[in-house]
Amino acid sequence: MTRFGATSAEALPPLGVYIHWPFCTAICPYCDFNVHGAHKNNAAVTDWQAAYKAELTHAYALRPGGKSEAGKVETVFFGGGTPSLMPPHLVAAILADIDALWGLADNAEISLEANPVSAPRPHLQALRAAGVTRLSLGVQAFDDDALKALGRTHSAAEAQEAFLAAQDIFDTASFDLIYARPVSGPQQNPEQAVEAGCAAWQRELSAALALSPQHMSLYQLTIEPDTVFHSRAAQGRLAVPHEDMAAALYEATQRLCTAAGLPAYEISNHAIDGHHCRHNSAIWHGGDYVGIGPGAHGRITIDGRKHASMAHKQPQLWLAACLEDGHGWQSLTALSAQEAAEEAVMLGLRLADGVGVQALVQRGVALDPQKLTALKQDGLLAACDDVVQATDKGRLLLDYMIGRLLA
Ligand SMILES: C[S@@+](CC[C@H](N)C(=O)[O-])C[C@H]1O[C@@H](n2cnc3c(N)ncnc32)[C@H](O)[C@@H]1O
Ligand code: SF4
Numbered sequence: 001m002t003r004f005g006a007t008s009a010e011a012l013p014p015l016g017v018y019i020h021w022p023f024c025t026a027i028c029p030y031c032d033f034n035v036h037g038a039h040k041n042n043a044a045v046t047d048w049q050a051a052y053k054a055e056l057t058h059a060y061a062l063r064p065g066g067k068s069e070a071g072k073v074e075t076v077f078f079g080g081g082t083p084s085l086m087p088p089h090l091v092a093a094i095l096a097d098i099d100a101l102w103g104l105a106d107n108a109e110i111s112l113e114a115n116p117v118s119a120p121r122p123h124l125q126a127l128r129a130a131g132v133t134r135l136s137l138g139v140q141a142f143d144d145d146a147l148k149a150l151g152r153t154h155s156a157a158e159a160q161e162a163f164l165a166a167q168d169i170f171d172t173a174s175f176d177l178i179y180a181r182p183v184s185g186p187q188q189n190p191e192q193a194v195e196a197g198c199a200a201w202q203r204e205l206s207a208a209l210a211l212s213p214q215h216m217s218l219y220q221l222t223i224e225p226d227t228v229f230h231s232r233a234a235q236g237r238l239a240v241p242h243e244d245m246a247a248a249l250y251e252a253t254q255r256l257c258t259a260a261g262l263p264a265y266e267i268s269n270h271a272i273d274g275h276h277c278r279h280n281s282a283i284w285h286g287g288d289y290v291g292i293g294p295g296a297h298g299r300i301t302i303d304g305r306k307h308a309s310m311a312h313k314q315p316q317l318w319l320a321a322c323l324e325d326g327h328g329w330q331s332l333t334a335l336s337a338q339e340a341a342e343e344a345v346m347l348g349l350r351l352a353d354g355v356g357v358q359a360l361v362q363r364g365v366a367l368d369p370q371k372l373t374a375l376k377q378d379g380l381l382a383a384c385d386d387v388v389q390a391t392d393k394g395r396l397l398l399d400y401m402i403g404r405l406l407a
Helices: 045-062 088-101 121-130 144-149 156-169 190-209 228-234 243-259 278-284 315-325 337-350 357-362 369-377 392-396 398-406
Strands: 015-021 073-080 104-114 134-140 172-179 215-220 264-266 269-271 288-292 297-302 305-311 329-334
Touching: 015 278, 045 088, 045 288, 045 297, 045 315, 045 329, 073 088, 073 278, 088 104, 088 121, 104 278, 121 156, 134 156, 144 156, 156 172, 172 190, 190 243, 215 243, 243 264, 243 392, 264 278, 278 288, 278 337, 288 305, 337 357, 337 392, 337 398, 369 398, 392 398
Parallel strands: 015 073, 015 288, 073 104, 104 134, 134 172, 172 215
Antiparallel strands: 215 269, 264 269, 288 297, 297 305, 305 329
């Protein structure tokens, strides 16, 4: 019995916890996450520890799990910002707090995002000892000129060294790369540009695959509003690849990764068998996740309805709210049926396997058969009755397709 009603742990979706650490040693010119310069963090580690514990306790009161196996936390994800800057004892204390509240499943996946600059081998070993099982390293490029253009403060060799250490230490090691990066050098005609861009990316990706990663996140560069790259692009000082180039790069990526045994299981995520990110996969399948830390958002089921939580973004404001009021959540709102449907379809269509029609129905989402048929006829959805699955063409036009499906 929960505080709010009769939802048993068995009836609840699986539970993960997301912990946000909002600091980075340098802010990258393309990034619009909730990030702040590490030099601005003046608070004591004991205050951070108390604040995370307070917010976890608040979340537990709203979304308990019971102590049965089914109610335990199955995955924790330390994201940022740069959580490899966290002292390992703070990571361990947060995991102990989660275990004392919901209980941590014996085989829980504990992921942490790292920047090569803050990932020397002894530090990674200390994070492993604190309980981290999976490391996700922000490599971005295996090319020094590209790293410089992205405003990164590490070299390709340093990133590779950190990744090799992560492979030795963790159950799963993953890296992020950003492709379809700004175009430099003399401008070519469009066909030559696509050819040269694809050849260079295929060389880089092949070198990356030669490291035998178990998992990779490959993101196309997005020019986000309110970033340095956005103002440079607006002033004509940043040449962004044309759509044709981006599509060609995406197709080359799928081809090379599939041939190397790391097919995409989600639009940007590739893994060998058994090394999918369980935390993100559970979210994409409609799982609950408690969002803890400055700017973190979460999705938790209360009284059978998905609720969205959003925390204060400013680290100092969040910290003060946690220490004074017991949490830094700015809002907690029940999703409307339409919002829940949009989210379920949007996340499901990003998955290579798509989403089961029955699974959607159980979550209260009924899709219009006429719209499904029209999208199948246009080659955007695969022609399968039980599963809604985007085709390769559909994945390139995801926002358009979702707009048509839910209009
Ligand atoms: C929290 S960061 C990873 C860890 C660490 N902060 C780092 O950058 O090394 C998450 C990832 O998001 C990706 N990312 C951030 N902004 C992006 C953008 N505008 N376009 C594409 N990918 C982006 C990067 O690949 C980055 O590694
Ligand atoms: S990409 Fe990573 S290191 Fe760079 S600002 Fe974003 S979170 Fe920080």
